[in-house]
Amino acid sequence: MRTPRVIIAAIAFCFMAVLFLAPAAFAAYPDRSLTWILTSAPGGGTDLWGRKLASLMEESLGQKIVLNNMVGAGGATGTAYVWQAKHDGYTFCTVNDSTPNFAVMTGSKELLASNWTPFVAGGSPGVLCVNAASGFKDFTSIFDAAKQQPDKIKVASCAGSVWFTEAAVLGKYCGLPLGNVPIAGTQPAILACVSGETSAVVASIGETADFIKSGKLIPLFVMLAEDYDMSGYGIIPSIIKFLPAYKDYLVLRQYQGFMVPNDTPNDVKAALLKAFEAAMKSPEMAEFRSVQYAVFYNLTGKDALDFAEKSESLSSWLLYDMGLAQHNPEDFGIPKP
Numbered sequence: 052m053r054t055p056r057v058i059i060a061a062i063a064f065c066f067m068a069v070l071f072l073a074p075a076a077f078a079a080y081p082d083r084s085l086t087w088i089l090t091s092a093p094g095g096g097t098d099l100w101g102r103k104l105a106s107l108m109e110e111s112l113g114q115k116i117v118l119n120n121m122v123g124a125g126g127a128t129g130t131a132y133v134w135q136a137k138h139d140g141y142t143f144c145t146v147n148d149s150t151p152n153f154a155v156m157t158g159s160k161e162l163l164a165s166n167w168t169p170f171v172a173g174g175s176p177g178v179l180c181v182n183a184a185s186g187f188k189d190f191t192s193i194f195d196a197a198k199q200q201p202d203k204i205k206v207a208s209c210a211g212s213v214w215f216t217e218a219a220v221l222g223k224y225c226g227l228p229l230g231n232v233p234i235a236g237t238q239p240a241i242l243a244c245v246s247g248e249t250s251a252v253v254a255s256i257g258e259t260a261d262f263i264k265s266g267k268l269i270p271l272f273v274m275l276a277e278d279y280d281m282s283g284y285g286i287i288p289s290i291i292k293f294l295p296a297y298k299d300y301l302v303l304r305q306y307q308g309f310m311v312p313n314d315t316p317n318d319v320k321a322a323l324l325k326a327f328e329a330a331m332k333s334p335e336m337a338e339f340r341s342v343q344y345a346v347f348y349n350l351t352g353k354d355a356l357d358f359a360e361k362s363e364s365l366s367s368w369l370l371y372d373m374g375l376a377q378h379n380p381e382d383f384g385i386p387k388p
Contacts, residue, residue, distance in 0.1 A: 125211020
């Protein structure tokens with residue numbers, strides 16, 4: 052039988068062990084730098100939004116957020132990388148208008164919206180622009196040319212993004228048969244148009260603004276129900292004036308933010324939520340919104356998940372109906388919109 056002295060010594064040893072191990076076992080999140088996988092090439096909207104949010108969230112989190120651009124499969128490569136990493140909140144990724152397409156384009160069930168917790172910041176309206184040297188000055192000129200030679204006039208768009216879907220919808224459902232050229236990244240797609248590789252590009256106003264103001268790109272219409280008054284340029288007409296059928300697809304829109312896997316610890320998600328909310332309320336973010344010609348959505352929790360799942364439903368079924376999806380949305384339980 053053990054003596055009381057031995058028992059007391061054992062208890063004391065265990066107590067001291069807990070004291071020494073506690074800081075490591077229960078360190079407050081985050082206690083080291085974090086990694087944000089930006090799922091697009093540098094320079095585009097996803098890159099700009101990610102860098103701005105990260106710089107502001109660092110203040111609340113008290114740690115550096117390391118940004119890593121990881122392109123591929125329209126953003127699915129970077130997202131899959133985060134899914135395979137430890138779900139501890141130290142590695143997270145972009146959520147944007149490409150995310151709803153991942154399951155039907157890659158066949159990965161892990162990339163379904165229901166498996167993630169998104170934080171949705173906002174986005175800029177879509178616009179169709181033409182190269183100023185293309186000869187197209189207004190909608191009528193490009194419409195007549197496209198009708199005479201369907202798919203011959205090329206329009207660039209970011210592969211797998213909402214801009215790719217919008218460009219495809221123009222020809223498939225709205226009567227403007229442009230040849231859709233998917234390019235890895237929105238900024239490279241814009242540069243393809245500016246350089247004359249394509250005649251047109253579908254992107255956001257925020258991403259094309261500098262080229263519009265410089266006269267290199269001419270905006271023909273904006274993907275909104277009403278005209279858009281662009282500061283520094285003037286009125287850009289609504290697509291509905293020219294292609295009324297597009298009214299059924301106005302819910303297609305750019306959005307930017309970040310997401311973590313659903314099974315990330317709740318206290319970690321709470322810390323990220325606090326940092327996100329603080330960033331969205333900051334004067335720096337308000338200034339960024341103005342510069343990017345953006346609209347804030349500021350969606351978190353159930354609202355953000357509902358938004359992501361509705362976007363997934365519409366986008367996945369559109370791609371499938373157009374024969375562009377690699378997999379049937381039904382196989383993933385994605386409901387029809």
